[in-house]
Amino acid sequence: MFQKILIANRGEIAVRIIRACREMGIKTVAVYSEADRDALHAQLADEAVCIGPAAASESYLNMERILSATIATKAEAIHPGFGFLSENSKFVEMCEKCNVTFIGPSAAVINKMGNKSEARRTMMEAGVPVVPGTKEPVYTVEEALQEAEKIGFPIMIKASSGGGGKGMRIAESREDFRENFSTAQRESVNAFADNTMYLERYVGRPRHIEVQIIGDRLGNVVQLGERDCSIQRRHQKMIEESPSCAITKELRRIMGETAVRAAKAVGYESAGTIEFLLDGNGEFFFMEMNTRIQVEHPVTEFVSGVDLVKEQIRVAAGLPLSVKQEDFCMRGHAIECRINAENPAKNFMPCPGVIEYLHVPGGNGVRIDTAVYNGYQIPPNYDSMIMKVIVHDKDRAGAIAKMRSTLGEVIIEGVQTNLDFQYDILNQKDFLDGNVTTHFIEEHYE
Structure with missing residues (x-):
């Protein structure tokens, strides 16, 4: 070790x-x-x-x-x-x-899966369902437009090196394709120094479902269930939960097995996430793989009982996984809310500054992941997320009730945050009913 x-x-x-x-x-x-x-x-x-x-x-x-x-x-x-x-x-x-x-994984695996267009090709070869789209990367508006007309509109434009919603645009028709492609490619160059793009058929009103996997150097890969990350704003996740109320027992088994097959296809080791789009008909498509620990990993830790960071370290030291697939079972329900220093009333403008007073709650099934404290100066140079509030209970209704209670106790003075916005989402009838898609925020708020 x-x-x-x-x-x-x-x-x-x-x-x-x-x-x-x-x-x-x-x-x-x-x-x-x-x-x-x-x-x-x-x-x-x-x-x-x-x-x-x-x-x-x-x-x-x-x-x-x-x-x-x-x-x-x-x-x-x-x-x-x-x-x-x-x-x-x-x-x-x-x-x-x-x-x-x-x-983490090897450079070869990161190259294969970190590049989104390369990952698509790899998944196709492994028999993993992917959203119909380009098989080869595109670099210019002209060649991209030719491919888009073959696939059909609306179409999703994505950066091969993209992530966090950067380098991603939806073109509704031929008329707005050029502008959207150029904007997405420019974002990709600025954020990732890469102008490589690819196109996918736009899947309307999907859920964003991701499966947590972890592999060791001995060829073992285990999947630890799914997370529903459908509550997003401009492709940035806001609320994540596990398990997903939209997944049946049989679909969970199929998606889990598919995620393991995808990971084994590239000889994956360490923690990673296979991300899928789930449409209204129960069909799912590979979207991308994140070759790292995820922001939302605590919800999986709650329902699985597995410490993913410790597993990463064990795997990197050459030790076998401490969990076997046959021993894994999901316990209860977990939800995570990302708390950002931003002002929802002003288009979620970042609000760096000094935290004049901070109070975070605790208790059974409550976890707060943060690095801020009383008197801390939030710098303007980095991401605006300052805290993750994670709760666990016996079922989804209990977890939602616990999250509302927990958010109600959080006090952050000195900077604007999205606390009230998150609390409001938890009281929306569609959220309570589990009727959510990746369009939830724009349909209910924007």
Whole structure:
């Protein structure tokens, strides 16, 4: 087992990883930017190294500085968390050259599954259902338009290196295709330095269902059930729950087996997520694979009893999975709400600033993942998510009631948040009835 791990991330996920390492008896190294000098993760780790200015490109995305900090502190492995370098195959290759273990899949797997168009081809070969679309990447408006007319409108335009809703647009017709394609491609270049695009048939009013998988180096892959991530705003998830009330026992079995087949097709190891679109007829289609831990992993941890971060570390150290498929069963229902420092009344404008007062609740079946504290200065340089509220109860109705009660106790003063907005969603009849799709927010609010 590792003696020391460097966490190449910040915020609540860095704190989450540090705590898992501490429970495993592993020392930790935090890296931080100048804007994060007072951040909680930098205070909780055994060691902390400043790696540059506030801009992510000069700190959390600076591979050379992160590896230098790893070598200088004699850390044996790097946990990337999510975002930043977590799905960067070049960084994984650099780790390998420096004899540092990357806690995640290999560079080859990240290349194959991180590139969305390559992933589509791989899944087709593995017999995994995919949304009809282009088999080869497209680079220009002209060739993309020719392919779009073959597939039919409306059509989804996606960046091959995309994620988090970036580089994604819907074209309703030939008339608005050029503008949407150019906008999506420009976003992709700015966010991922990649102009590679692909097209998919637009699946109207779907649910977003993802299956959590984890594999080890011995070829074992286990699926830990699904999460329903349909409550989204502009392709950014807001509320996630497990299990999904739209999934029957038989469909759960089929989707789980499909996710395992997809992971084994690429020799996957570590934690990952196979994401599907589920239409109103019960048909599901592969959308993409996230080759990292997910923001919403706590809901799976609640219903499965498996610590995914510890499993990642065990797998990276060459140990077998501690859970077997035949022993897995889902217990109860879990829901997660992402709390962001943003103002819903002003088009969800980010609201960095000082947290003047903070109170977070606790109790049976309540988990708060956060890195903020009283007096903490939220920097304007990074993602606006400041807290995840996760609850667990015996069934969905109980989990919703517990989440409403928990959100009602959270107090965050000094900055605007989406707390009230999340609370309102939990009181919408369609949400209570489980009648949700990825269009829920725009249909009920926008």
